[in-house]
Amino acid sequence: GENVEQHPSTLSVQEGDSAVIKCTYSDSASNYFPWYKQELGKGPQLIIDIRSNVGEKKDQRIAVTLNKTAKHFSLHITETQPEDSAVYFCATQITSGSRLTFGEGTQLTVNP
C-alpha cells in the first residue's frame, strides 16, 4: 500500500521567515495531494491541494510543489505569522472519493 513520509516532524521559525515541509510517497498511482492544517483540539482544515497534472500551485502565502518523477511534494509558507503555528499534514489519494494516506505531521511553531 501507499506510504507517505513527512519531514521535519517539528519546525520552529521566526515570524516573517519561510517554512518548508516535505513529503515523499511510494505509490506512483497517487494523483491528488492535499495539505491540512490542524490546530489543537480541532479537525484538520484543507489549506491547499494539487493534482498530478500540475507542478506548482500558489494561494497567497502558501504554495505547494509536486515532483511526480521523484515522488515528492512540498508545502511552502512565506512571511510566516504566529497564527500559522499548528500541525500540518500532507496526504495522498489515488482516485476521487478514495481514502487518503497521511504523513505523520509537522508541528510548526512561529515565534513572534
Place this chain on the structure above:
Amino acid sequence: GAVVSQHPSWVICKSGTSVKIECRSLDFQATTMFWYRQFPKQSLMLMATSNEGSKATYEQGVEKDKFLINHASLTLSTLTVTSAHPEDSSFYICSANSDYEQYFGPGTRLTVT
C-alpha cells in the same frame, strides 16, 4: 465552502455504555464518509469507510461490532462506540468527500471513565 459538522464535540461516558457520534455534510452530498481516530501528537488513523446505503468497510484491526457505522443518507453518517472502555478514549474525526476534496469535521473528544 464545504462544511462538515460533528455532534457532540465532546462526551464523557461510563465504562460499558454506548456513545453515538453524528457526522453531517451541511452544504453538499457525500456518498462516502470516513471515520478516523487520533491519539495525542499522532497522525490520523483511518477506522472505516462509510458508503451511503451499504455496509461500512473497516480497516484491519478495527472491531466492526464495537464501532458501528451507519450511513443512512447522503448527508449523515453515525459512529456508535458500543460497550465503551477507557482505552476507547480518543479524538474521533469524520470526513466527507466532495469530488476530490475531503473535508473534515471538528472532531469529537470521547472520554470513558
